[in-house]
Amino acid sequence: MHKLDRYDLKILRILAEDGRITKSSLAEAINLSVTPAWERVRKLEALGLIKGYRAQIDWAAVFKSQQVLVEITLARHTAQDMRRFEQRMSDAPQVAFCYATGGGVDYMAMIQAADIDxxxxxxxxxxxxxxxxxxxxxxxxxxxxxxxGALPSELPEAP
Structure with missing residues (x-):
């Protein structure tokens, strides 16, 4: 794993808050020139630390919808059962997010539905x-x- 320095962490924080920032504004914000700043962004993308850029859509304003959180516990915890369930959640367009969790519940998911029915x-x-x-x-x-959620305002120093 690549060690992140303060510039990398600052880039990640800025992009988490504004994925559409210009190259020059990003470079200025981290106190580097444009080329080295953008090379760092490309490196972070190549490492898989930046997974993509998207718009935050207010779907409730676009469509009448209901958001529902659901805790799910599986009967069995075999790799095959978990993989099958996780694949189904990944494939379902209604599932806004699904997290595997530790503790008494196996998964927490957010479902976007037209209504409760x-x-x-x-x-x-x-x-x-x-x-x-x-x-x-x-x-x-x-x-x-x-x-x-962007990064917390206080980040630990990179090792």
């Missing part, structure tokens, strides 16, 4: 597909407090 039909379909879901708990999102 649409969400329940999606869950019912998952249960019919015999993905090994033992139980699930549904939490309706009533208010969005924060959706985008």
């Amino acid at each position: 649409h969400y329940q039909r999606f869950i019912d379909q998952l249960l019919l597909e015999d993905l090994g879901i033992e139980r699930y708990f549904t939490y309706i999102v009533t208010k969005i407090i924060k959706t985008v």
